[in-house]
Amino acid sequence: MSEKKFRKRNYWFNIRKELAPGCGTILTVCSFSIPLLVWVTVSYVPFIWHPDIKLEISADREGVTTVFTAGDRVSKEFFPTFLKGVREENNLVLSARKENNPLSVTRRENIKRLRHLAPLGIANGWLESDEQQNDKKLFELWKGLAEGTLISTEIILNKENLEIIKDNWNVLTKASPDFNLKLYPTEALLKLLPQGVPSNPVYLPAPHEVLSAGWSDFNTVPENGMPTMWERYRHSLTIIFWGFAYSCMLGIPLAILCGSFDFFSKLHEPFIDFFRYMPAPTFSVLFVAFLGTSDAPKIMLVFIGTFFQLVLVIANTTRLLENSLIEAAQTLGANRRQLLTRIILPGILPNLYNDLRILLGWAWTWLVIAELIGEKTGLTGFIDTQGTRYNFDRVFPVIILIGLTGFFTDRLLHWLRHLFFPWTEEARQAPKGLLTRFLLSLNDRNTCFWHTK
Amino acid sequence: MMSNSLELPSYLEQSSAVSARFEKLQNRPVKLKVEDLTKKFDTPKGDILALNNINFQIHRREFVSVIGPSGCGKTTLIRILAGLDFPTSGNVFLEGRRMEGPGAERGMVFQDYTLFPWLSVKKNVMFGLEIKGLGKLNAEAEAMEWLEIVGLAKFADAYPEQLSGGMKQRVAIARSLANRPEILFLDEPFGALDAQTRSSMQAYLLKIWQNVDVTVFFVTHDLDEAIYLSDRIIVLRANPGEIDELIEVPVPRPRSSGQFLTPEFLATKKRLEELIRPPELEQNEVIPMIRLTEVGDEVE
Structure with a gap:
């Protein structure tokens, strides 16, 4: 005589019926892992959300008071405008230079423009975090990058920026081959273009950052x-x-x-x-x-x-x-x-x-x-x-x-x-504590729904 | 129907043994005396006279039951006697002392068991004894004795929730009797039990009552139960709750379940049925019969 196992239809959704302990455990695990999974996915899969650009190299623009520094986030909509603004400023410098009438700025301004490389130096470990204004070291940095002896691995510089670095280095060495702040050129240097990676807004840090x-x-x-x-x-x-x-x-x-x-x-x-x-x-x-x-x-x-x-x-x-x-x-x-x-x-x-x-x-x-x-x-x-x-x-x-x-x-x-x-009803039933139930369910796989044969 | 076709004696007819027993009972001292008891409930629709002019007395070791239609004030009456409610007027005397408020000398067994769930069965029985000031060891020994009497000694350390309904009620009875009350009130104690458990509990109660010097006042709506257990039955009438009749049960003791079909038993039952449900009322009740579906084989 063959035994026929009674099969329940609609196993998971019965009104006021308790699920088998195994199924309960699965759902308990899910209730924690689903939100975690959502967080992880949104954080690490770029095209799901990532509405911002997190700046790695920043720049400031003429006549704009808001200064963005490396680490700041700008929205994806705004970033092209930002980029375009800096590029236009650079074009002005270049075209003036072509007409043999280079723009001149204060030495101070040029030093500021050179310092934009500092975050990259820190990211690669070439600078300590308190050496952002160490112009001698920055000078070496510009030299290394322009001559190709240093290659940034943490932040991949785009072609345009590499050109800008070489260009600026030419102007710098023309003025003085060695480091001497007083001999820094007054001819306008090019500004580094802002560069960044897609990221989530600052209020949603990724799990590894939080950890x-x-x-x-x-x-x-x-x-x-x-x-x-x-x-x-x-x-x-x-x-x-x-x-x-x-x-x-x-x-x-x-x-x-x-x-x-x-x-x-x-x-x-x-x-x-x-x-x-x-x-x-x-x-x-x-x-x-x-x-x-x-x-x-x-x-x-x-x-x-x-x-x-x-x-x-x-x-x-x-x-x-x-x-x-x-x-x-x-x-x-x-x-x-x-x-x-x-x-x-x-x-x-x-x-x-x-x-x-x-x-x-x-x-x-x-x-x-x-x-x-x-x-x-x-x-x-x-x-x-x-x-x-x-x-x-x-x-x-x-x-x-x-x-x-x-x-x-x-x-x-x-x-x-x-x-x-001990006199209450729950005490006499099987252990109901989440922990106990969880531990029990680890050992007890027979109660799982897929073992109904 | 059946009782009509039989030649039944009058329920007032007693055999000589029964009447001799009642004569002896009458000579015993009065245990409980109820005098002009009235209970009024104030409701928004006006006063309701739940109990009116209740007078009776119960002798020592008598077993008296109260029956009546639902809403006739049976429970109100027993609660007043036990001191859990107060009458609007009238007095209750226990051995001549006027009673006010509940006390250990009047034990009570409720329909819903009312065992203390946080105490083991033994500790439940010990509760009243400890309150009386009995030392723990003495109380424990006595409690075990009572559990032996109700046959639950091996469940002494169990919690009440682990027992069946019948067992719980036996513990409740043991708990009340361990206190050695002068009178034991039982308010439909077996009402929540199934038929088989109920009949064995009735036999149990009779046996315990025969062995213990206790007067019993028993509220029920089960006519068989009332006749089977009691010496006398107080029949209450509803609206207002008054004593309709006080019946001396002519069924001889010792009682057994074999007596359910004796002529005295049936006669008493017939009389109680008449009192609780007057025959003229039955004739007026016409239940319309409408057959919604036909099976088609003309079997009624």
Whole structure:
């Protein structure tokens, strides 16, 4: 007798049906890898987006005040205009030279034009980053490039620019074969043409840029006595810990009283309900005024941000405890105190734990605001400083770190739940923690959908 | 139908053994006395008289059931007796003491088990004992004794969620009885159980009641259950909730499920049916029959 396996049609999309664990794992992995993949693709495949040109060699134009330097981004629409402008200026110089009436400029201007080669020198390692204005070294650079003894490998110079370099070198050596700033020509030199590679806007750095920026930020000790990233991280964690701890210490007892006694509920909850609609950040000025600029107003803001929500949520959780459990305890002789400590508290504990997990997530949101009031500190202080300087490759690692911290504390607390509350139903079912499930699913391939034979 | 075709005795007719038993019961001290109990609910549509002028008394070790149509105030009555609700007027006396609020001397078993899910079965039974001030060791020993009586000793360390409905209710009964209450209130305790579990639970309850000095007040809507278990049955009428009749069950003890078809049992049941659903009401009910599809073989 041949066994016929029951085949389910439409395996993946069933309303309110759980997928097999293997399929769940696949989707869990996908939920992380798809956004990552999008990021990687947009960053490294040039024709998908890349709306800007990141300048490697820059130039300035006559009468235009905006100066672009190497590393700046200009939009693809603007770049040709920019290029054309510089080229026209060069053409003027060349045509004047042809008519034996060369244009003359100040020596200073010529030195400036020669210095445009500096980023290329730095990129190739011929110059240190603080030698942008070392004209002697730059002189050697022009010489090397013009005579072909130096070849730039980091930035491939286009033909036009190579011509310009040779041309300028001729003018330079005509004036003086050796380096002598005083003998620099006053005949107008040509300007290097702007050159660049397609890139994404500055606010979307590529993964490797984010990784390397993060790696160096977290491994270097900043100068001028600023805290290291790990100190900042610890500082942020301290603020969130104390803000949330005070919130719990005061909020949980009050919430349980409100949920248990109508007296406290009617007395406190209307005001709390009103107060929580007043945006906590607007009080920050007040906190700074009476708590100073140290950590106290920050802790206070996390406290205010979470306290009122916490009281209302947990009071409600308390009210959701089945009344019949309280009545049963009463018929067994429990008095009011015993009802609170022996029925209500243990009865709501699993739900209270879950509420706190969710509220802890909110505390992170408040932390970000808290760190910006008074003296900017912690991870957010760093994000703020680097953000205003457009160093988004240094901003993203910190944002990701905050995200990961929140995510993993939540997962850990979720996973610990079944250890704390062995009587709940989930504790008796198969381990449900993401981590455990993930590890299990690595070993267990039989539950995968393609093994249905 | 069947009960009409049989020659049934009157439900008031008692055998000499039964009447002798009732005489003895009457001579026992009064355990619970209910006096002019009234309960009014204020609703936007006006007052509803849930209970009106309820008077009865229960003697020691008696088993009294309350039945009545739904909405007649059975649950309100038992909750007032257990002290979980307050009457609008009237008094409840337990051995002559006026009762107010819940207390350990009046145990209660609810329909939805109400075991504490965070405590093991043993700890659930120990709950009342520990509150009474019994030391942990004594409480544990006593709890184990009670679990032995309800046959669940080997589940002592399990959590309530791991038990079936019938087992949970046995733990709830053990938990109440471990407290040695003067009177045990049961509010439709077997209502959520399937038929087989229910009948075995009924037998269980009778056995426990026979072995323990406890007075039982039992609310149900199941007529068979009421007759099978009780000495007397209070029949409530709805709107307003009043006592319709107080029936002395003429079925002799000890009871067994074999008695379900005896003439006394059937006569009592017939009377209860009449009280709960008056016959004139039944005739007025005409359910229109419309056949939407025909099978075509003319089998009714």
